Amino acid sequence: MNKIENILKIKEYDKFKCIADKCNFTCCTGWDINVDTKTYNKWRENKDLKYLLDNVRFIKGHGKNKFLIKKETNGVCPFLSNEGLCNIVTDHGDEYLSLTCRSFPRIENDFEDVKELTLSCSCPEVVNIISHMEEKIYIESNNSLSYIEDLGCLKIRESLVNILQKEDIRIENKLILSYDMLFNMLDNDDLTYENLIEFLDNYKSKNYIKEELNKYKDYENKDTIEYLKEVNSLFIDIIENYRNVPSFKEALKDIYKFTEEINIEKFVKNWKEFKDLFKEYDNLIENCIVSKVLSSCVSDDLEEMIISFEMIILEYLLIRHAVFLRYYINIKKEISIQDVKDYIVIFSRIIGNNSEAVIEFLLDMYESEILEFDYICSLILI
Ligand code: SF4
Structure with missing residues (x-):
C-alpha cells in the first residue's frame, strides 16, 4: 500500500463547518447509514455503548457483509434528537460516530501517494459555499x-x-x-x-x-x-x-x-x-x-x-x-x-x-x- 504523502483539497474545503441544529436537511435522513466494522466493534466492546447495537441491522451482501443503522432508507435516524442533534455525539462524543457520520459531507479518494479531499453536495452548507464561489471549482494542486x-x-x-x-x-x-x-x-x-x-x-x-x-x-x-x-x-x-x-x-x-x-x-x-x-x-x-x-x-x-x-x-x-x-x-x-x-x-x-x-x-x-x-x-x- 502506498504511503499518503500529499493531501489535496477541493477549493473552499476548509470553509465547511456543520451548522447542526440550524440545518433544514439534517444528514440523518434520506439514505442508508452504514456502520463500519471498527465502529461496530467499539460499540460492542463497551458496556455503556452496547445498547446502540439494538439499532443496528446486519445485511448479507454479495461477498461483503454490512451493518446498517436500523431505519427505513427514507426514514429518520433513531439517534437524532428532537432538537436535530445526534444523541451519540451528545451522550458519548463524536469519536463514537460511524465513519459515514463522522466524515459526511467530506469525501476522500486515495491515488498512489495522494489523498484528494472533496465535499458532497448532499449537504446544504456545501451547496451554499459553492453558490458563493465566483470562480470555477477545482482541486488545489501541487504542480x-x-x-x-x-x-x-x-x-x-x-x-x-x-x-x-x-x-x-x-x-x-x-x-x-x-x-x-x-x-x-x-x-x-x-x-x-x-x-x-x-x-x-x-x-x-x-x-x-x-x-x-x-x-x-x-x-x-x-x-x-x-x-x-x-x-x-x-x-x-x-x-x-x-x-x-x-x-x-x-x-x-x-x-x-x-x-x-x-x-x-x-x-x-x-x-x-x-x-x-x-x-x-x-x-x-x-x-x-x-x-x-x-x-x-x-x-x-x-x-x-x-x-x-x-x-x-x-x-x-x-x-x-x-x-x-x-x-x-x-x-x-x-x-x-x-x-x-x-x-x-x-x-x-x-x-x-x-x-x-x-x-x-x-x-x-x-x-x-x-x-x-x-x-x-x-x-x-x-
Ligand atoms: S447536512 Fe451538512 S450542515 Fe446539515 S447537519 Fe449534516 S453536515 Fe451539518
Missing part, C-alpha cells in the same frame, strides 16, 4: 505531482472537467458531450494509454467540439411534449419513495401533487421561457456537477465511470424538472436560488447517495444500468 498523468481514469476525469468548464456552451450540451466521450471510449475498449491520451486530446480542439455539438442538433428538434412527459414520469417514479422523507416533504409535496394533475401539452409553452431563466444558475450547477465528477468519476473501470456520470446526469434532469415545476406553480413565474439549492441537495441524496437503489430501478425499468445515449440526449435537450 510537481504527476499522479494524474500516471492514471488513465484521472486523465478521463480531467477531460470531463475541461469539457464541463468550457465557456460559451450550455450546460446541457456539455453534459451530452461528456457522456458521448465516455460512450466513444466504451466502443474502443482496447485503447492503449497512448491512444487514450490522443483520443482525449481531440476534446481540446474547438473545431472538434463544434463538429460534435452539431451532431446533437437533431435531438433539439425532437418532440418536446413526448420527452417532457418522459422526464415527468421518471420524476414521479423516482421521488415516489422519498416524498415523505421529513426534510424533503416541504420541497416535494406540492410539486409531486402537481405532477399527477399536470397537462404537459398545456405547460410546454412555458418550457422555453423557463430554460432561459434557468440559465442564470448555470455557474452554480456547473460547479456542483464538477465537484461531483471530481469525487465520483474516479474508477478505472470505464463502465463504472459511465454509471457515475449517468447518475450525475439523472440528478441534473430531476433538479431541472423540480425547479421547472416550482417555477410553473409560482404565480409570478420566477425561480428562487433557494429552490435551486434545495433541489441540488435533495437529488444529490436521492440519486447520488442511493446509487445502488437507482441502478436497480434502471434495471427494472430499462433492463440496463447504462441508458442509451440517444435516450439520455433526447431527455436533456428538450
